[in-house]
Structures are given as structure tokens and as C-alpha cells.
Amino acid sequence: MIISHKHKDMQELTIGVDIGGTNAEFGIVTPEGDILCDSRIKTKDFPTPESFVDAGVECIHTMLADNRDKFTLANIKGMGVGAPNGNYHTGCIEYAPNLPWEGNVPLSQMFSEKLGIPVALTNDANAATIGEKIYGVTKEMNDFIMITLGTGVGSGIVANGNLIYGHDGMAGELGHMIMVRDENGRKCGCGRRGCLETYCSATGVAMTAREMLQNTNIQSELRNKSPKDIEALDVSVAASRGDKLALDVFQFTGEMLGKACADFATFSNPEAFIFFGGLARAGDLLMKHIEESFNKNAMPIFRHKAKFMISGLMNRNAGILGASAVVKAEF
Amino acid sequence: MIISHKHKDMQELTIGVDIGGTNAEFGIVTPEGDILCDSRIKTKDFPTPESFVDAGVECIHTMLADNRDKFTLANIKGMGVGAPNGNYHTGCIEYAPNLPWEGNVPLSQMFSEKLGIPVALTNDANAATIGEKIYGVTKEMNDFIMITLGTGVGSGIVANGNLIYGHDGMAGELGHMIMVRDENGRKCGCGRRGCLETYCSATGVAMTAREMLQNTNIQSELRNKSPKDIEALDVSVAASRGDKLALDVFQFTGEMLGKACADFATFSNPEAFIFFGGLARAGDLLMKHIEESFNKNAMPIFRHKAKFMISGLMNRNAGILGASAVVKAEF
Numbered sequence: 001m002i003i004s005h006k007h008k009d010m011q012e013l014t015i016g017v018d019i020g021g022t023n024a025e026f027g028i029v030t031p032e033g034d035i036l037c038d039s040r041i042k043t044k045d046f047p048t049p050e051s052f053v054d055a056g057v058e059c060i061h062t063m064l065a066d067n068r069d070k071f072t073l074a075n076i077k078g079m080g081v082g083a084p085n086g087n088y089h090t091g092c093i094e095y096a097p098n099l100p101w102e103g104n105v106p107l108s109q110m111f112s113e114k115l116g117i118p119v120a121l122t123n124d125a126n127a128a129t130i131g132e133k134i135y136g137v138t139k140e141m142n143d144f145i146m147i148t149l150g151t152g153v154g155s156g157i158v159a160n161g162n163l164i165y166g167h168d169g170m171a172g173e174l175g176h177m178i179m180v181r182d183e184n185g186r187k188c189g190c191g192r193r194g195c196l197e198t199y200c201s202a203t204g205v206a207m208t209a210r211e212m213l214q215n216t217n218i219q220s221e222l223r224n225k226s227p228k229d230i231e232a233l234d235v236s237v238a239a240s241r242g243d244k245l246a247l248d249v250f251q252f253t254g255e256m257l258g259k260a261c262a263d264f265a266t267f268s269n270p271e272a273f274i275f276f277g278g279l280a281r282a283g284d285l286l287m288k289h290i291e292e293s294f295n296k297n298a299m300p301i302f303r304h305k306a307k308f309m310i311s312g313l314m315n316r317n318a319g320i321l322g323a324s325a326v327v328k329a330e331f
Numbered sequence: 332m333i334i335s336h337k338h339k340d341m342q343e344l345t346i347g348v349d350i351g352g353t354n355a356e357f358g359i360v361t362p363e364g365d366i367l368c369d370s371r372i373k374t375k376d377f378p379t380p381e382s383f384v385d386a387g388v389e390c391i392h393t394m395l396a397d398n399r400d401k402f403t404l405a406n407i408k409g410m411g412v413g414a415p416n417g418n419y420h421t422g423c424i425e426y427a428p429n430l431p432w433e434g435n436v437p438l439s440q441m442f443s444e445k446l447g448i449p450v451a452l453t454n455d456a457n458a459a460t461i462g463e464k465i466y467g468v469t470k471e472m473n474d475f476i477m478i479t480l481g482t483g484v485g486s487g488i489v490a491n492g493n494l495i496y497g498h499d500g501m502a503g504e505l506g507h508m509i510m511v512r513d514e515n516g517r518k519c520g521c522g523r524r525g526c527l528e529t530y531c532s533a534t535g536v537a538m539t540a541r542e543m544l545q546n547t548n549i550q551s552e553l554r555n556k557s558p559k560d561i562e563a564l565d566v567s568v569a570a571s572r573g574d575k576l577a578l579d580v581f582q583f584t585g586e587m588l589g590k591a592c593a594d595f596a597t598f599s600n601p602e603a604f605i606f607f608g609g610l611a612r613a614g615d616l617l618m619k620h621i622e623e624s625f626n627k628n629a630m631p632i633f634r635h636k637a638k639f640m641i642s643g644l645m646n647r648n649a650g651i652l653g654a655s656a657v658v659k660a661e662f
Contacts, residue, residue, distance in 0.1 A: 143498040157598065159495045159502070166600025167474040168636060171490070173597040176630050178590070181512065190630050259509070266504040267488065267598050269497025299507050299521050305499060 013075045014327045015060060015117075018124070018319025019043060019083035021098035024052070026059050027320035028067075028076070031328075033135035035317055036070070037063050049105045057114045078118040079111060080326030082127025082319060087169035091121045120326045122165075124148075125172060128276055128313070129156025130163055130329050131322030136312035137274065144272045145264055146311070147174065147257070149279035152189075153197035153204075159268045163329070174264060175201070179256055196260050200253050202232035202278055209235045209249045220245035232279060239285050250285045257286075258293020265294075265302040272307035276318070280310050344406045345658045346391060346448075349455070349650025350374060350414035352429035355383070357390050358651035359398075359407070362659075364466035366648055367401070368394050380436045388445045409449040410442060411657030413458025413650060418500035422452045451657045455479075456503060457494055459607055459644070460487025461660050462653030464494075467643035468605065475603045476595055477642070478505065478588070480610035483520075484528035484535075490599045494660070505595060506532070510587060527591050531584050533563035533609055540566045540580045551576035563610060570616045581616045588617075589624020596625075596633040603638035607649070611641050 013036070018025045020043065027038035039059050046052035064073055085096035091108025093099065112119040122130075129146040138144045142161040148154035153175030157164045164171045175197035176190055185194020186207070198204050210227045213220065221238050222230055222245060238246035261273050273294075279286060291308040298306075313321055344367070349356045351374065358369035370390050377383035395404055416427035422439025424430065443450040453461075460477040469475045473492040479485035484506030488495045495502045506528035507521055516525020517538065529535050541558045544551065552569050553561055553576060569577035592604050604625075610617060622639040629637075644652055 141498075143502075159490060159497070160493050162491050162493075164490045164599050166490070167472075167602035168600055168632075170632055171474075171598065171600040173600075173630060173632075176597045177594050178628075179512070181510070181590070192628070192630070259512070263508050263594075264598075266507045267502065267595075268495050269499055269502040269504075271498035297509075297523070299504060299523070301499075301501055301504075 012077050013071060014077050014324040015079040016320035016322070016324030016327075017056065017079060017081040017111075018127070018317075018323050019081065019093075019099070020124075020319070021084070024056065025317070025320055026056065026063065027317060027324065028063060028071070029321060029324035033316075033321055035320055037067055038317065038320060039063055044100055047100055049101045049107060049110065052101070053107070053110045053114060056111065060115065073115070073117070076117055078120065078327040079115065080127065080323040080328070081107060081111070081119065081121040082124045082323040082326065083107065083121060084124055086121045086123040086126075088120070088122040088126065088165045089169040091119070093121070118327070120329075122169075122326050123154075124319070124322075125154030126156045126163055126165070127322035127326050128154075128311075128318055129158060129172075129322075130325040131313055131318060132274055132276070132311055133158060133163075134325040134328055135316075135321050137309055138272065138312075141271050143268060143270045144274055145174070145261075145268065145270045146274045146276060147261075149200060149202065149275060149277040151202055153201045154277075157268060157270075159270075174260070177260060177263065179260060196256070199256050200260070200279075205232040205235055205249060205253055205279060206230050208252055209246070212245055212249060212252075216245070218245040218248070222246060236279070236282050236285075239282065247285065250282060251289050253279075254286050254289020255293040257290045258295075259297045261290065261294045261306070261308075262298035262302070265298055265306060269302065270306060272309055274309050274311050276311035276314065280314065283310065343408050344402055345408050345655040346410040347651035347653070347655030347658075348387070348410060348412045348442075349458070349648075349654050350412065350417075350424075350430070351455075351650070352415070355387065356648070356651055357387065357394065358648060358655065359394060359402070360652065360655035364647075364652055366651055368398055369648065369651060370394055375431055378431055380432045380438060380441065383432070384438070384441045384445060387442065391446065404446070404448070407448055409451065409658040410446065411458065411654040411659070412438060412442070412450065412452040413455045413654040413657065414438065414452060415455055417452045417454040417457075419451070419453040419457065419496045420500040422450070424452070449658070451660075453496075453500075453657050454485075454503075455650070455653075456485030457487045457496070458653035458657050459485075459642075459649055460489060460503075460653075461494055461656040462644055462649060463605055463607070463642055464489060465656040465659055466647075466652050468640055469603065469643075472602050474599060474601045475605055476505070476592075476599065476601045477605045477607060478592075480531060480533065480606060480608040482533055484532045485608075488599060488601075490601075505591070508591060508594065510591060527587070530587050531591070531610075536563040536566055536580060536584055536610060537561050539583055540577065543576055543580060543583075547576070549576040549579065553577060567610070567613050567616075570613065578616065581613060582620050584610075585617050585620020586624040588621045589626075590628045592621065592625045592637070593629035593633070596629055596637060600633065601637060603640055605640050605642050607642035607645065611645065614641065
């Protein structure tokens with residue numbers, strides 16, 4: 001393969017792959033975090049990991065062929081993959097309930113063998129955290145906690161400048177800290193009760209709204225919907241219009257997140273908590289309650305010291321960027 | 332200064348200094364963790380940091396003079412200090428309530444200037460954790476959490492092989508995770524309610540015993556004492572003799588520690604939890620409940636994976652060893 005001078009200028013590109021339950025997105029990323037091109041396949045179209053990897057490799061080769069005047073595979077330093085239940089230590093996706101493949105899938109090795117480049121893999125929350133450190137608002141920070149408020153609550157923890165992976169690659173499951181320690185705790189998908197994620201995920205916010213609609217007489221535009229159809233986005237929209245009940249839902253959610261962050265601070269004393277995901281788009285409607293609650297509930301030595309920020313990758317393709325950052329952090 | 336061959340063989344000694352509210356202990360330590368000599372002064376005899384440092388330096392020079400045939404100051408690589416509220420980043424003791432000195436004391440710099448060797452300082456729980464990593468049962472571990480069950484509950488967290496200090500040097504305050512999140516939570520010295528340490532410290536164990544004596548009719552040798560005189564050691568002794576109520580106190584304490592460890596696992600997914608301090612001497616009377624409770628209460632992915640161990644430094648001078656390890660880890 002002949003590498004032109006132009007290609008040499010483009011050294012050090014990375015491929016980022018964001019695997020979700022619905023789509024798998026592939027992108028080619030510059031060191032500055034610009035996505036030069038991207039493409040996607042439907043995860044659920046591939047019943048076996050082998051067929052998925054074949055389709056992914058084809059997708060990458062098509063992107064490379066379409067851009068052959070600008071770069072080639074020789075410009076690609078490596079590939080990073082973010083996936084649910086991705087284990088950094090083993091490079092495997094392990095028993096992911098929302099993906100079509102069963103058991104342990106050595107995806108990192110499978111892609112690496114087909115492409116001939118190094119591949120690193122981790123879970124989606126960790127990928128987002130590394131993405132934030134390399135391309136986002138925490139470039140200069142060595143100690144921060146990223147909290148992803150999506151369908152569930154995910155997290156990634158950076159301490160001493162490094163992401164904490166844990167002994168089995170399962171660190172950063174802060175969505176499963178117990179916040180309500182009795183039989184009244186909401187049932188969690190992990191099989192236990194009272195986990196943070198049952199209250200502060202998008203699903204949890206919708207449930208809080210349904211409970212408040214049922215248990216109070218507060219006027220609300222949410223009463224125009226069938227309770228079972230209410231989603232977190234409806235609560236966000238209502239709150240942004242000043243709907244009292246929706247604002248109360250965000251206050252409840254923010255106060256619990258603030259208490260959780262107060263506990264997280266006892267662990268790693270982070271400089272900042274970074275919020276990412278759909279609910280974080282509510283901005284101050286949620287963030288001000290998190291910060292107030294933290295400053296009220298944290299140990300005195302931690303109060304008014306931590307920053308509360310929204311991710312710098314919210315309006316960019318965070319999945320691809322985060323995944324590409326995994327390979328940057330690794331090789 | 333002439334260094335003999337004998338002295339050359341003794342290169343790389345370190346000084347460990349363990350500062351407590353009552354005594355400050357000084358020791359000279361080999362790379363293998365043997366304490367060659369040690370000495371102590373009474374912390375409370377010195378109303379100013381300057382007088383304390385002068386006395387400490389004199390104490391060290393006396394140890395050196397007494398051993399001048401074996402080693403000299405030229406053999407000392409550096410000094411490590413473990414102290415309450417010691418901040419690793421600044422080298423200062425910051426507003427320590429149990430020490431005679433007020434405000435911010437730059438102890439590391441003061442000792443270093445007088446002795447002419449590098450000095451590193453951290454809090455006592457972190458020093459114990461580094462000591463465990465260098466001389467104890469976690470030599471081969473990169474991810475573990477050390478929990479010190481003393482008058483309070485202290486902790487040190489090692490992830491990716493490094494101690495987590497946190498942005499302000501205040502990481503590892505796990506004794507202040509909230510375990511009882513309502514007005515029934517016990518009042519904590521930190522000004523809040525329901526902290527782990529109000530239940531699982533020596534003080535907390537004594538309080539649990541007093542509560543059980545008051546609220547139950549269970550026979551117990553502890554009823555022979557005035558409730559206010561009951562200490563954790565009395566509970567330990569009674570439990571070791573099979574006293575039902577004392578055993579119940581340990582069960583309650585162990586179950587709460589197990590639940591706390593279940594939350595800690597979501598953070599850093601450690602290979603092991605190491606217990607240190609007076610209460611850990613209760614051994615299986617406490618440890619079996621911690622492990623059982625963890626395996627019942629942790630997220631399924633963490634169950635039966637973590638080790639529960641007693642510190643390898645329990646019967647050695649852990650304070651001096653831990654402090655000396657700080658300098659080993661640093662320089």
C-alpha cells in the first residue's frame with residue numbers, strides 16, 4: 001500500500017464504534033475529535049456475532065473506499081468500541097441483555113483479526129467518560145465522575161487521571177447504589193430494591209411523575225395523558241413550560257441525585273460531577289437541585305467544592321467520539 | 332560524611348512517623364518492612380508544631396546516634412508521615428480536631444527543612460492502606476479497599492494499583508457514607524445523621540450494645556456493667572465467650588458493613604476488602620457476617636467474587652510501617 005503525503009498528514013485517525021440495542025454506529029475520528037465520516041448498521045439484523053462483525057468490517061471498508069483520496073486503513077491507529085456490558089479487561093461483551101448475542105462475545109479480538117488493527121472495548125458509560133476526558137469539558141481534570149442519565153443510570157469514574165475499571169472490569173455501577181434501603185425501595189432490573197437508577201433514570205422520572213399524579217391533586221398538563229404513556233421527555237417539556245408537578249418531579253430527582261453525589265464524594269473526592277444523557281438536557285431545571293442538594297447533604301469538608309457540569313459532548317456524536325477515545329487512551 | 336561498606340549495604344531505609352492524639356511514634360524501616368529501631372514522644376506535650384518538630388527531629392537524631400555503627404542519615408531515603416487530617420497534596424495537617432495544633436500545619440515541609448530529606452505526608456487511613464499494599468496481604472492486588480474499624484471508620488481505596496487521593500486530597504471517607512437516610516439515623520461527629528461510622532466504629536458497636544440491652548430482654552454478661560461504661564472491647568470479649576446479645580451486636584454490625592461494601596463495590600469493583608483496627612480482631616465473629624451480608628446484598632455481578640480479609644499488619648507496628656510506606660510509594 002502506497003501512502004501519499006496527504007495520507008501521511010492524516011496519521012493517527014481512530015475508528016469509534018458505538019453499539020446499542022438498536023443501531024451500531026461507526027465513525028472515523030481525527031485527533032481533535034472531528035468525525036470525518038460515519039455509518040450505521042442495525043444491531044438486531046445480526047443474530048450472530050460473526051455476521052455482525054462481517055457487516056461492521058464491510059461498513060468500515062466502504063467508508064474507507066469512499067474517502068480513499070483522503071486516508072486509508074494505514075492511517076488508522078486503532079479502533080475503540082463502546083458497548084453495553086463491555087469488559088475492558090477481556091475485550092468481551094458479557095451477557096448483554098439488550099443485545100441479540102448470548103453469553104461471552106470476544107468482539108475486540110474478532111474485529112482486530114478481521115481488520116488487522118488494535119481494538120479496545122469497554123462499556124458505553126466508560127467510553128463516554130473517556131470521551132469527556134479527551135474531547136469534552138474535563139480535559140484538564142484528573143478526578144471527576146460522569147453520570148449518564150438515560151434509560152438507566154450509568155457512570156464512569158476518573159481518579160488520578162485514570163478511568164477506574166475495577167478488578168473484574170465492572171467498576172462504575174453507581175446507578176446501583178442503594179438509595180432507599182427498605183421494602184419501599186423501587187424494584188430494580190438488577191433484582192434488588194432501591195437502586196439510584198430506579199428513581200433517577202428516564203424510566204425512574206416517568207414513574208415519579210405517575211406516582212405524583214396519583215398521590216396528589218396538583219394541576220398538571222401531564223393529566224391529559226394516560227399515565228402509562230408518560231415518558232421522561234413529557235415531564236421535561238412540561239417542566240420547561242413551568243408545569244408545577246413536572247417541576248416537582250425534577251426537584252425530587254435532583255435532590256436524590258445530590259444525595260447520591262454526596263456519597264460518591266466520600267469515595268473519590270472528585271473535582272466535578274458531569275451529567276450526560278437525555279435528562280441532562282433539562283439543564284438548570286434539574287442541575288440546580290442536584291447542586292443544592294449536594295451542598296446541603298455532603299460532609300462539610302466537601303460542600304461548595306465540587307463543580308456540577310453538563311457534558312461537553314451532548315450535541316456531538318458522543319457515542320462514536322467516546323468509543324474512539326477508548327483507543328486513544330489505550331494505544 | 333563517610334559511608335562505610337556496611338552503610339552502603341543499608342541503603343534505602345525510610346523513616347515512618349505515626350502521629351496520633353496521644354503518641355507520635357518514629358521508626359526506621361528496611362525495604363522488607365523490618366523496624367530496626369523505634370521511639371516515641373507524647374503529642375500533647377507540644378503545644379506548637381514548631382516544638383513538636385524540634386522534639387521529633389531530636390528523637391530521630393538520637394535513634395541515628397544509637398545505631399551509628401549500622402546506618403546514618405545518608406542511608407535514609409525519606410520520611411513518611413501518617414496523621415489525622417493529613418493532606419497528601421499539600422503536605423499539611425488540616426484542622427485536626429484531636430491534635431493540639433490549630434489550623435493548617437505544613438508538617439511535611441517543616442520536617443524536610445530540618446532533616447534535609449524528602450518528607451511525604453498523608454492521613455492515617457491512607458498510610459495504613461499503602462502499608463498494606465507494600466508490606467501486607469495485598470502486595471499482588473491492584474484494586475482493593477481497606478476499612479479501618481477504630482474509634483471512627485476510616486478507609487483507603489486502591490484502584491489501578493494507585494491510592495485514590497481525590498482532588499482536594501480528601502478521598503476515602505467511606506465511614507461517612509449514609510446508611511440510614513432518615514431522622515432515625517444516629518448523629519455523627521461530621522454534623523449529619525446515619526453515617527456508617529456511627530454504627531460500625533468501636534463507638535458505634537458500644538452504642539448498638541447499649542441499645543440492645545435497653546430494647547430487649549436477652550440475657551447477657553454485659554448487663555453486669557453500667558451501660559455507659561460498656562466499650563467495644565467488652566462486646567468482643569463477651570462475644571468470644573458465646574454471649575448471645577454480644578453475638579447479635581456483631582451480627583448487626585457485620586450486616587451493615589456488608590451492605591456498605593455492596594455499595595462500595597459499585598464504585599471500584601475491588602478484588603478484596605481488607606479490615607484493620609481493634610474490631611477486626613473479633614475475626615470470624617464479625618467477618619463471616621460481613622461476607623454473608625455482602626453476598627446477599629451486592630449486585631448479582633459482584634456476589635461471591637470479592638475476598639474479605641484481615642490486614643496483614645494487625646500484629647506489627649502498622650502505624651510506623653504504613654507511614655514509612657508512604658515515602659516508599661512516593662520517592
